[in-house]
Amino acid sequence: MVAIFVLLAMLLKLPIGISLAFSALAGSLLGGEGIGLRHLVEGSFGYFDTILIIVTAMIFMNVLQASGILDTITSILLRTFYKKKFALLLSVMALIMFPGMITGSSTAAVLTTGALVAPVLMKMGLPKVKTGALIAMGGILGMIAPPVNILVMIMGGGVDMPYVGLTLPLLIIVIPLAIVISLWLGYRDIKIIEYEKMKAILPPSYSKKYGFRLYLPLIVVLVLMLGQSVLPRIMPDIGIPAIFLLGSLIGLGCGRPFNFFKTTQKAMQQSIPISCILVGVGMFIQIMTLTGARGWIVISFLSLPSLLLYLGIATSMPLFGAVSAFGSASILGVPFILALIDKNAIITSSALSAVAGLGDLMPPTALAGIFAAQVVGEANYFKVLRHCLMPALFQLVMGVAVLHFAPFIDKLI
Amino acid sequence: MQIVYHLIVFYLTCHFIWYLFREKKFWNKVSVALVLIMFLLRLFLIK
Amino acid sequence: MRNIKGNFISALLLLFAIAICFLSTLKFLSMQKKEAIFPSRGLTSRKMLSSYFPGLKKTWGDTDVYLYEGQEKGGNLLILGGAHANEPAGFITAVLLIENIQVSTGKIIIVPRANNSGFTHSQPQEGNPQRYSLESPWGRRHFRHGSRLTNPVHQWPDPSIYINPAGQKLSGADSRNLNRCYPGRKTGSLTEKIASGIMELIKKEKIDLALDLHEAAPEYPVINAIVFHENSADLAALTLMELQIEGFDFRLEASPTNLRGLSHREWGDHAQIMAILLESANASHGRLKGKTSPALIVEGKDKNYMKAAKLGLLFVPYGEDGIPLKLRVARHLAAVKSILSNLEELYPEKRIEIKNMPSSSELKKVGIGPFLNPPN
Ligand SMILES: [Zn+2]
Numbered sequence: 001m002v003a004i005f006v007l008l009a010m011l012l013k014l015p016i017g018i019s020l021a022f023s024a025l026a027g028s029l030l031g032g033e034g035i036g037l038r039h040l041v042e043g044s045f046g047y048f049d050t051i052l053i054i055v056t057a058m059i060f061m062n063v064l065q066a067s068g069i070l071d072t073i074t075s076i077l078l079r080t081f082y083k084k085k086f087a088l089l090l091s092v093m094a095l096i097m098f099p100g101m102i103t104g105s106s107t108a109a110v111l112t113t114g115a116l117v118a119p120v121l122m123k124m125g126l127p128k129v130k131t132g133a134l135i136a137m138g139g140i141l142g143m144i145a146p147p148v149n150i151l152v153m154i155m156g157g158g159v160d161m162p163y164v165g166l167t168l169p170l171l172i173i174v175i176p177l178a179i180v181i182s183l184w185l186g187y188r189d190i191k192i193i194e195y196e197k198m199k200a201i202l203p204p205s206y207s208k209k210y211g212f213r214l215y216l217p218l219i220v221v222l223v224l225m226l227g228q229s230v231l232p233r234i235m236p237d238i239g240i241p242a243i244f245l246l247g248s249l250i251g252l253g254c255g256r257p258f259n260f261f262k263t264t265q266k267a268m269q270q271s272i273p274i275s276c277i278l279v280g281v282g283m284f285i286q287i288m289t290l291t292g293a294r295g296w297i298v299i300s301f302l303s304l305p306s307l308l309l310y311l312g313i314a315t316s317m318p319l320f321g322a323v324s325a326f327g328s329a330s331i332l333g334v335p336f337i338l339a340l341i342d343k344n345a346i347i348t349s350s351a352l353s354a355v356a357g358l359g360d361l362m363p364p365t366a367l368a369g370i371f372a373a374q375v376v377g378e379a380n381y382f383k384v385l386r387h388c389l390m391p392a393l394f395q396l397v398m399g400v401a402v403l404h405f406a407p408f409i410d411k412l413i
Numbered sequence: 414m415q416i417v418y419h420l421i422v423f424y425l426t427c428h429f430i431w432y433l434f435r436e437k438k439f440w441n442k443v444s445v446a447l448v449l450i451m452f453l454l455r456l457f458l459i460k
Numbered sequence: 461m462r463n464i465k466g467n468f469i470s471a472l473l474l475l476f477a478i479a480i481c482f483l484s485t486l487k488f489l490s491m492q493k494k495e496a497i498f499p500s501r502g503l504t505s506r507k508m509l510s511s512y513f514p515g516l517k518k519t520w521g522d523t524d525v526y527l528y529e530g531q532e533k534g535g536n537l538l539i540l541g542g543a544h545a546n547e548p549a550g551f552i553t554a555v556l557l558i559e560n561i562q563v564s565t566g567k568i569i570i571v572p573r574a575n576n577s578g579f580t581h582s583q584p585q586e587g588n589p590q591r592y593s594l595e596s597p598w599g600r601r602h603f604r605h606g607s608r609l610t611n612p613v614h615q616w617p618d619p620s621i622y623i624n625p626a627g628q629k630l631s632g633a634d635s636r637n638l639n640r641c642y643p644g645r646k647t648g649s650l651t652e653k654i655a656s657g658i659m660e661l662i663k664k665e666k667i668d669l670a671l672d673l674h675e676a677a678p679e680y681p682v683i684n685a686i687v688f689h690e691n692s693a694d695l696a697a698l699t700l701m702e703l704q705i706e707g708f709d710f711r712l713e714a715s716p717t718n719l720r721g722l723s724h725r726e727w728g729d730h731a732q733i734m735a736i737l738l739e740s741a742n743a744s745h746g747r748l749k750g751k752t753s754p755a756l757i758v759e760g761k762d763k764n765y766m767k768a769a770k771l772g773l774l775f776v777p778y779g780e781d782g783i784p785l786k787l788r789v790a791r792h793l794a795a796v797k798s799i800l801s802n803l804e805e806l807y808p809e810k811r812i813e814i815k816n817m818p819s820s821s822e823l824k825k826v827g828i829g830p831f832l833n834p835p836n
Contacts, residue, residue, distance in 0.1 A: 015440050021447060031751075037480065038487040039587060044451055045460055046584035049618070051448065055425055156631065163631055164621060237619040242417055264424075268432045276444035279451065282585060290587030292750035295764045299748050303771060330585075335747055338679065418617045434470045446473040453481045458613045460488050460581070 001027035001284070001293070015273060016324070020280025024287045031291035043286025047278040047326070049241075050150060054274060056244035057103035058267035060221065061112040063248040066263050067255030068206040069214055074116050075205040082198040085190050086183075088124075092117050093138050093182040097174075100142020102225065104150035106325075106360050107274055109139035110371040116203065118375050123201045125191040128376040133387035134185045136361065136372035140395075141181070143325070144357045145174040147225055148240070151353035154326055155333040161345045168413050169350040169402075177354075177398055181391040206255055213254045221247035274367065281327040288331070298335035309339060313355060314400055318392075321359010324367075328356045343406040351406070354399035358392050361385060419456075426452040491580045491590055495603050497524075497555055497572065498833035500816065502562030504529040509571070512664055513657035515646055520614045521654040523576040525661065526558050527569050534566030535803060535810030538662060538670040539796065541571065543638045543723065545578035545606025546588065548757060549740050549788035550673030552603070552828060553796070556789065556818050559833040566812030569665055575638040575654060577614045579606035588744065592754035594785075596829035605757060610636035615650040625652060626720030639672070642726035662731045668810050669695075669734040669803060672723040673792050676739050677746035678765055678774045678783075686795065687713045687737040689728030696736060698802040699795065708794055709777070738795050740788040741776045748773075760784045786827045790820035 004026045008019035024043070028036035064070045077095060081088035095117055100109030114135035121131045144151065146167040153163050206214055224243045227235030238246070252260055288294040304312050313336055320328035333352045340348050360368040366381065369388065373381035402409065429452055433445045454460040499506070507525045510516040541554030554572035561568065573579055582588050582605070593602045612618075618632035625645050634640045636651050644655030662670060669692070676683050688696035696712055703710050715724040715735075727735035743749055743762040750756075750764045761782030769778035776783070797817055804811045818831045 015444055017444055017447065018440060037484055038590070041450060041454070041460070041480065041484040042488075042582060042584050043587075044447075044584075045454075048451055048455065051451070052421070052425075056421070161631070164629055237621065238414065238417070239617050239620060241421055241617075242414075245421060264428050265432060265435070268428050269436075272432070272441065272444050272448065275448045279447050285585045286587050288587075289585060289749075290752050292752070292764070294587075295747070295749045295762075299764045299767055302748070302768070302773060338747065415616050430474065433474060434467055436470075437466060439469065442470055442473050446477045449474075449477045450480050450484075453477065454485070454488075455613075457481075457485075459481075459485050460613065 001030075001288070015276060017273065017276030017278070017280040020277065020284045024280070024283035027284075027287040027291060027293075031287070033287075033290060036287065036290070039286050039290055040283045043284070044279040044282035046282045046285065050326070051275045051278055052241045053148075053150075053244075054103065054105055054108070054278075055267065055271045056241040056248075057099075057105065057108055058271040059264055060217075060244040060248045060251075061099050061103070061108055062263045062267045062270075063217065063251040063258070065112060065116075066258035067214075067217070067251045068204070069218060069251070069255055070113060070116055071203040072205045072207050072214060074113075074120070075203050076207070078120060078198060078202055082195070083192055085187065085192055089182040089186045089190065090179065092121065093134070093141075093178050096135055096138030097142030097145055097178065100139050101145045102148055102221070104143055104148035104153070105274065106136075106139035106143040106357070106368040107270070107371055109142040110135050110368055110375060111270055114139060114372065115375045120201060121186070121190070122376070124193060126186055126189045128378055129383045130185050130189060130387050132372040132376040132378055132384035133391065134182065135375060136368040136384060136388055137181050137185070137391045138178075139368045139372070140357045140360055141174050141178050143360070144170060144353050146170045149350075149353055151325060151329040151333070151356050152349045154329045155337055155349045155352060156345075159334060159337050159345060161349065165346055166350060169347045169409065170353075172409065172413075173350055173354050173398055173402055177395055180394055184391060184394075185387065210255050216254045217247040217251035220250055277324050278326060281324050281330075285327065285330060294331060297331065301332070302335060302339050309336075310400055310403065313352065313403070314396055317352065317355045318358040318362055318396070321356065321362040325356050325359035328359045329353065332356075340403070340406075343403075344410040347406040347409055348403060351399045351402035354395055354402070358395060361388050361392055422452055422456050426456050487590070488581065491582070491604055491606070494579075495601075496835065497558055498836055499526060499558050500560050500562060500833065502528050502816070503558070509654070509657040509661065512660040513646070513653070515653050516657050519650060519653070520577040520580065520611065521575075521650045521657070523571060523573050523654075525569060525571050527567070528561060528563040529567045530563040530565040530813065532565040535668045535807070535812045536567045536666055537569070537800070537812055538665070538667045539568065539570045540574045540658070540670065540672045540723070542573040542579065543575055543672055544608045544674060545573070545575060545604070546583065546608050546745070547673075547675035547742065548592065548603065548605060548785060549675045549742065549792055552785065553673050553789050553792040556793065556828065556831050557796075560816045560818050560831060562815040564813045564815060566810070567665070568812065568814070569661070569667070571658070571661075574658065575610060575651070577610040577650065578608065578638070579604050581607050581611040581613070583607040583609070587752040589752070589754045589757070592757045594758065594828050594832065596832040598832070598834040601829075601832055608637065609633060610638070610651045612636070624721035625655070626726055628720040630721070639674075639723055640721040642721055642723055643730040659727075659731060662727065662733060667731070667733050669736070669799070670723070670727050671796065671799065672735070672737040674737060674739045675742040675745065675788065678741045678743060678776050678778055679746055679748060679768065681775055682713055683739055683741050683775045684709060684791075685711050685713045685739045687715055687724050687739065689715045689724050689735040691728050691732070692734035692736055694806055695734060695799060695802055698805065699798045702798045702802065703794060706794060706798075708791055710795070736799065738792055740791050741778075741783050742788065743778075743782065758785045760788070786823055789828060790823045793818055793823065794820040
């Protein structure tokens, strides 16, 4: 199955999702299960809720962009930080991460706020490949950061662990990485600029024109999201997709006017590749489970002695990300949590999500790398990936370290 | 709440179909069709 | 011209998607057809759960309730199978009792498909078959293999975080897990309504003792267990001793007081009845399982689990013979029988007497089939 996937995706250059679907079909035929249509369709439904979240999140991000909310926030940040290199890098990092934090998708982050800060960073002196790397890493960190970490949700679903109490462990992992990585990539090249020069590259701000109501969609979404985890008994739990769409509809009347239908179509265009990958991964996992391949992989890694287990985690999870970080989390993340069952599953899954998240840098999928290169206008995405190497290594070390010191961190929090 | 989600799925299904006809590249069309299968099945409350 | 061609391809792909939907729909909807159960002559009446709680009427949560009433008054027992529709030992044990027993003293009520909605779909990405079959002297009998959770089509969407009626915070999907929804909410979700229905049945039928039959993966720590509410501690302890003498390996687990919403906790707390949950080991549940097939469910043989047992990863012994369904059902039956005899010992006025109880030792030898009734 893996061989067929590689053949289709790399040699024939088919989209990843379709390659996965075809290799699942082939696996079903080779495993003597026939076409297994019911299994294929059923497998994809494992990600139905996830896809609903991604598509609605993409709509919301496009609304933020179209109504001028993102421009305004970027402009405010630049005005505040153009003289402070250190603070600028950190706030840019936070800005890139933000869409990833609330959607759990690195793609959402790279394609929205990533696209907005890219010209600013480049005009302030950062080479375009490094800008790309910063955006890609920001997207990945955003994907891991709370409140929404789909990787942990996928792993938690497999071990009956509720998605509760993850904010602190995830922040412990993400905050140091965000600081170190943004400084590593940007501190040397970013130059402090004059006030006049800054004004020339500033995106337009709409805060004067629309006032407070401009921020309303963002505030509603944040309040509803935080509410359902902080005050679950009082706040209505309408689910993340409904929150995003509600925020999007509110956005219609809060800023620059835009066409909601066209915005949804744009969101479709951006979310189809990832949705299709998830459909393919779902089919792939279902067939792997059906034929016993999943069990075989799990038992093989569980048989590793504990020292090699960390090595197995550090190599297999990012490598498997070539399928997708989500697939890596589901197929390998769950059994690794079971193998480390004597440790706190909340901390283990947080650390594993940091390792699995790197899968979004792994060719051929390399979602974060590909989209980041596209955003900065670099044709060869490997040039961007090269600059991600050291930051990715930091993240890997961080993940394994948290895994190793899980009992200590457990006591700490 | 089920009605709200039914409407969300209906809205997105319409967009998927519209996008299927707007998209130029063949394999991208296939991607849309694959995702569409799930949305249709949920829209008609089958799976 | 290009546009017309493009639209044509799009239309073809749309048709292709619709065709796949149609074909898979046939498969998915086939799960809605109930398998027949052929009750023994001892059956005194059959009701629907909605007759205890009308809120379930015309929903997928409504389910069959089989009543066996003796001539003499005694204790009242509730046996729940299929709270999780992917745990066949619980369901088949209930079916075997329905198709065999006669009650002379006391009353037994059996609900074979406690979560009826769970029987109508399979869990994505588990690769499970939709059905398994058992050979009987009257031909093959087919049974559905459902999901642990209520069908999302019947209860949708899941909340982000689920707070169950007993106040426990759980992941959203657990809102569809019947054994996390007790004591239920009458105006809540479908699963919470089912839980309410069962609570109503317990109250209206004046149940004294209720048993909830389950299965779990061999790597899951609470396995081969008798999980008891503290008000049935004596009963559970006596049962454990008797079963161990009979050669069944069981362990006792007290129902944790901080794990809320489970049957053994809320039945005892809210209806003040004796509540016990039985758990057997099913290899088709685990992440380690090899090829998934009806045979894995029925015969319970799996190489990966043998390997895992040697690595010390399991909480049950797992050898070359695996853990077949007939053994899992025999364990449940032996436990039911032992619980009843000890009930009489402890509370003579709550005596329940059964005729034609399927013998667990016989079952281990000849299998489940010979205990099934001919279709009528
Ligand atoms: Zn169960």
